[in-house]
Amino acid sequence: MSHPYGGRSHYSVVIVGGGQAGLSLSHCLQQRGIDHLVIEKRSLVHTWRTQRWDSFCLVTPNWQCQLPGWSYLGSDPHGFMVKDQINEWLAGFVDHVKAPAIEGVTVERVSRDGERERFNVQTDAGLYTADQVVVASGGYHRPIVPRLAEKLPAGVRTPFGHTHSQQEEIYVIAEGSGRIKLDDEVHDLRQWDILRIGPGVMRNLEAGSDGITLIAFGAPLGEENDGEIVPGWWSDGE
Numbered sequence: 338m339s340h341p342y343g344g345r346s347h348y349s350v351v352i353v354g355g356g357q358a359g360l361s362l363s364h365c366l367q368q369r370g371i372d373h374l375v376i377e378k379r380s381l382v383h384t385w386r387t388q389r390w391d392s393f394c395l396v397t398p399n400w401q402c403q404l405p406g407w408s409y410l411g412s413d414p415h416g417f418m419v420k421d422q423i424n425e426w427l428a429g430f431v432d433h434v435k436a437p438a439i440e441g442v443t444v445e446r447v448s449r450d451g452e453r454e455r456f457n458v459q460t461d462a463g464l465y466t467a468d469q470v471v472v473a474s475g476g477y478h479r480p481i482v483p484r485l486a487e488k489l490p491a492g493v494r495t496p497f498g499h500t501h502s503q504q505e506e507i508y509v510i511a512e513g514s515g516r517i518k519l520d521d522e523v524h525d526l527r528q529w530d531i532l533r534i535g536p537g538v539m540r541n542l543e544a545g546s547d548g549i550t551l552i553a554f555g556a557p558l559g560e561e562n563d564g565e566i567v568p569g570w571w572s573d574g575e
């Protein structure tokens with residue numbers, strides 16, 4: 338493996354993750370003259386480009402956007418930046434910090450090297466060692482699945498219908514019973530029924546007296562979202 342920054346593989350500090358937290362720490366360490374390396378598995382501050390929807394807008398006002406040495410200086414401090422503006426502002430932060438960073442490298446394991454009182458940082462591009470490791474890898478790694486998604490409780494009808502323009506889905510009724518409305522038709526469902534629902538079909542589920550658990554299968558469509566949700570689509574007493 339070839340190491341950047343003069344071929345070094347040992348640093349006083351290794352920072353896992355090149356988001357705003359990792360870069361903020363890099364800025365502070367640079368001010369104190371502490372050598373370090375930021376290891377980022379994709380690209381610096383990519384989450385704001387790759388994990389936000391097109392119409393995304395901050396929920397925090399612009400005046401609150403204050404990173405170390407990098408504040409919002411625009412003309413609308415009480416406004417809320419939209420996706421492109423945030424990314425432009427963060428690109429400025431990346432230029433400002435000039436972190437010693439490697440991108441496209443994933444940290445796979447951090448362990449203590451007891452004998453030498455330092456850490457081994459195993460990456461998919463080889464081993465680094467550090468006196469200290471700071472994990473700044475973000476806070477959204479475990480998906481939160483609402484309880485409602487595990488099982489639709491007795492008598493509950495989902496408050497929206499939905500359809501997909503391209504996706505074909507297979508539903509397996511894993512437990513319970515209920516009904517499903519597919520376009521104009523309502524069908525009863527029992528455990529182990531299997532439904533194949535083509536693109537363009539609007540569907541809405543209702544649990545029977547013992548609730549219903551459904552497993553949905555669909556081919557991956559990458560980051561594209563081809564779904565449409567229609568609140569209150571099955572609102573009559575059928």
Ligand SMILES: Cc1cc2nc3c(=O)[nH]c(=O)nc-3n(C[C@H](O)[C@H](O)[C@H](O)COP(=O)(O)OP(=O)(O)OC[C@H]3O[C@@H](n4cnc5c(N)ncnc54)[C@H](O)[C@@H]3O)c2cc1C
Binds near residue numbers: 354377380381382442
């Ligand atoms: C939908 C959404 C809306 C939000 N809206 C706002 C808002 O309006 N205002 C606000 O202040 N905050 C908002 N936040 C919160 C804000 O985005 C986060 O608090 C912030 O991005 C956290 O920065 P971070 O550097 O800790 O993590 P991240 O930005 O998640 O960065 C972590 C980095 O670590 C990298 N990484 C992870 N694992 C590894 C690994 N094993 N090896 C190497 N690199 C790794 C990732 O690729 C990533 O680049 C929002 C968050 C979300 C998800």
